[in-house]
Amino acid sequence: MKRTIRTTALTVGALMGVLGLPAGPAQAAATAPRVDLRVLLVSDGGPATDAIAAELDTAGTPFTKVDLTRSDRPAIDAGFLSDTVGGRPRARFQAVVLPNDNPFAAGSTEMAALAAYEQAYAIPQVDAYTYARPEAGLQYPAYGGSVDGVRAQVTAAGRSGPFGYLEGAVPFEDNSPSVGESYAYLAAPAPGADFTPYVEATVPGSSQQGSLVGEYRHDGRRELVVTFVYNQYQQQFRLLARGIVEWMTGGVHLGASRNYFAVHVDDVFAADDRWDTQLNCTPGDVDCADGAGTPSPIRMTPADVDHAVAWQSEHHFTLDLVYNGAGSVDQREDNDGVDQLADRLVADRNRFRWVNHTYTHAFLGCEQNTTVVPWTCRTGAGGGIEWVSRSTIDDEIATNRAWGQSAGLPLENDELVTGEHSGLKILPQQPADNPNLAPALADNGIGWLGSDNSRDPQQRQVGPATTVSRYPMNVFYNAGRTAEQVDEYNWIYTSRAQGGSGICEDNPATSTCLPAPLDTGTGYAGYIVPLETRIDLGHVLANDPKPHFIHQSNLAEDRIAYPVLDGVLDGYDALFAADTPLVNLRMKDIGTELRRRAAWKTAVDAGQVTAYRIGDTVTVQAPGGVAATATLPAGTTLGTTAFGSAYAGLVSGWTAASGTTRTFTLPSAAPAARPSGARRPATAPAPRTRTPAGVTERVPYVPDN
Incomplete structure (x- = not known):
């Protein structure tokens, strides 16, 4: 209605x-x-x-x-x-x-x-x-x-x-x-x-x-x-x-x-290493000392793809699959040319959006020294940081793009998320971007680069690319089962006295310790899911278009991401009318929205925007090159063209960035009482x-x- x-x-x-x-x-x-x-x-x-x-x-x-x-x-x-x-x-x-x-x-x-x-x-x-x-x-x-x-x-x-x-x-x-x-x-x-x-x-x-x-x-x-x-x-x-x-x-x-709500699923076609509940680290990853434990990969199956397709249809929602082509190449090499997961994903490729995540998911920042935990950047004889080369970054981007194109994936070639957002600064180990990253982005025509909102929340330029900050969801990349998720959650969010890592004690400004460890059988559904749902829905309701990201492991095995996603989408549908739908944008469109907002805010804060209404005419004056944004009654025109798109009973949108004066004509209305x-x-x-x-x-x- x-x-x-x-x-x-x-x-x-x-x-x-x-x-x-x-x-x-x-x-x-x-x-x-x-x-x-x-x-x-x-x-x-x-x-x-x-x-x-x-x-x-x-x-x-x-x-x-x-x-x-x-x-x-x-x-x-x-x-x-x-x-x-x-x-x-x-x-x-x-x-x-x-x-x-x-x-x-x-x-x-x-x-x-x-x-x-x-x-x-x-x-x-x-x-x-x-x-x-x-x-x-x-x-x-x-x-x-x-x-x-x-x-x-x-x-x-x-x-x-x-x-x-x-x-x-x-x-x-x-x-x-x-x-x-x-x-x-x-x-x-x-x-x-x-x-x-x-x-x-x-x-x-x-x-x-x-x-x-x-x-x-x-x-x-x-x-x-x-x-x-x-x-x-x-x-x-x-x-x-x-x-x-x-x-x-x-x-x-x-x-x-x-x-807004968008969800990126990282590491598609690859496998993610599994959390070890005894070692309290992830064998095969940098949080475990070299050689500790035995890696146990988590990888989606064709049945998981079928479930994702059905889930999208049920919720009228599209996931963004952030892919590493080498994961499929390695799978075929190890299995006589067979990769049933890739076959199913490629067959259903048009059901999803796709984003380049580099070919092998290599770390593209400094050369890492993983013999210590936490890892450090390698340094040369003169004490300077040793960086991953421009050619290596080029190869990771271009090879993955070529693999995706050969598979017929519907790509936007100017979008990129590097493995672990690497190449961008990571405090405290790597306080600056890899200086080879920006030239490699230019080599490959990258205009939009994913970043981690918890580390790099502000949109910024890296060479020719503009960053798009992504919210990490507290559904861990190294968990395919709910028990693994809860065990790692307890390790991070309990004190040392309760058997945890004490990370929450060491970072009181950004973290809160649990009063007691969660039960591994009930803690996920009873505590983690409601909390993460509330956090993510809070972003949705705050006019925040930034995407959230999870990993392909979370759509496999126990499919632990879905309870959170269901909580956000079903919760939203119960609260809002049909004329106020969730807006589900791909990464470059989110980046464009954020960039326009930043330019508009700068102009507004500087007093460079004047807007007024006289009768049924609204005049907006803004600097040339700055798109203006407005919310107006349905039927409003900008010049001779209908303005904006319908949302929540009104129309809203952006004007073209050209020109300094925009004149809107409002629809006539009966006098108010x-x-x-x-x-x-x-x-x-x-x-x-x-x-x-x-x-x-x-x-x-x-x-x-």
């Missing part, structure tokens, strides 16, 4: 009425005010306003932050909020975000200026986290306390309005029984108030519903009243963030947000609200390096 988002900005005719100006078509167009596409965010340093700021920043939506805790902050008065440009009245902000319904002292001239501004220009206000009280359109709280684990619901008004991209449920996280993570005030609308709840939860011990998010219309103003506290990482905020932004902007704003109802101006400051200690924190974790 198609859902639309209620228009929250007045049409030209209605706004002329507010300003006392004639509303005839010609005169309205000439005298319509200019409304700049920028949000005013007033912060008290709390997590709620910080969360909304992060949402705007990630989407690329310009905002001006006024920090109430700073003595040198600007005063919020009429001159700060509006002025005149070329004889036309200008509203400098299209929306106002406050930490609560009135964060100022009693009788504040700043609150009076904001109220007058909102009335004059029909500017909506978001109360990021406020106490339930009549001044906010609500009765005093029927309940004030923890809502950890509560399953809230979007109301019918919310689904037909700003939260129509959700299926209905808004589950609140409960990650720790010992930490209060969320706190809320639940209340019904005040008698006589024109208040519409958008998200509600049941008051404990009763059947009464209390509002968590709702719209209050009064005094010619509109407020989105939020009565629960949150931070930017919590799932409940991530689910509602899009609707908060679309409500305050009326679905007309710079920037865009979508939910004027606010009405009880008049309860917030003349007194909002009461102090409670923020649990845990709500300002993100649950720490360490990804698989």
